[in-house]
Amino acid sequence: MDIEQKLKEQIKENPILIYMKGTPYEPQCGFSAKTVQILIECESQFSYVDVLANNEVRVALPKVSDWPTFPQVFINGELIGGADIISQMHENGELKSLIDSVES
Amino acid sequence: MSEIQDIIKKTLIKEFNPSILKIVNESYMHSVPKNAETHFKLVIVSDSFNNVSQVKRHQIIYKSLEDIMKQIHALSINSYDEAEYSKNPIILDSPNCVNKK
Numbered sequence: 646m647d648i649e650q651k652l653k654e655q656i657k658e659n660p661i662l663i664y665m666k667g668t669p670y671e672p673q674c675g676f677s678a679k680t681v682q683i684l685i686e687c688e689s690q691f692s693y694v695d696v697l698a699n700n701e702v703r704v705a706l707p708k709v710s711d712w713p714t715f716p717q718v719f720i721n722g723e724l725i726g727g728a729d730i731i732s733q734m735h736e737n738g739e740l741k742s743l744i745d746s747v748e749s
Numbered sequence: 750m751s752e753i754q755d756i757i758k759k760t761l762i763k764e765f766n767p768s769i770l771k772i773v774n775e776s777y778m779h780s781v782p783k784n785a786e787t788h789f790k791l792v793i794v795s796d797s798f799n800n801v802s803q804v805k806r807h808q809i810i811y812k813s814l815e816d817i818m819k820q821i822h823a824l825s826i827n828s829y830d831e832a833e834y835s836k837n838p839i840i841l842d843s844p845n846c847v848n849k850k
Binding site: 711 | 812
């Protein structure tokens with residue numbers, strides 16, 4: 646299976662998934678730090694991939710998702726957005742509703 | 750010295766004919782050389798975003814700036830259509846880089 650196919654599978658298999666720079670414990674970029682913090686605040690059970698430790702993913706994912714930057718958050722197999730959109734959805738409550746609907 | 754900022758501005762005006770366009774160079778907030786052009790924040794208001802989802806808006810903006818995106822680290826996007834903007838938008842602050850010394 647090529648890397649793009651693997652990523653598609655990974656996105657499908659993990660209901661809440663963040664591709665980020667660094668880890669939730671040690672984020673390596675302010676945008677990744679902010680985004681993962683929001684996922685934690687929403688009490689979500691999420692999976693993560695550190696793209697700095699997986700350069701193949703860092704190169705291939707933007708082609709799969711049509712999104713050139715990190716972090717990228719996927720919920721129910723769909724790209725929800727990066728730091729800006731996640732922050733906006735957190736402020737207006739949409740994110741929490743979406744996350745709760747996944748986990749209920 | 751704001752070559753990249755100029756290209757971003759010209760491209761977005763051409764592609765989206767925005768009524769409001771603010772481009773802020775936030776590179777100083779990050780661990781990069783002085784006068785660097787690596788991190789930008791964008792506020793763009795345009796009727797070309799009517800009935801277009803946030804994800805799709807970001808994607809078409811990134812697409813229009815494809816060559817520039819290869820040269821910069823971050824582009825924070827706040828996009829609105831006219832109706833949304835008139836309802837008092839929230840302009841979010843971009844986070845500081847955690848590695849900034």
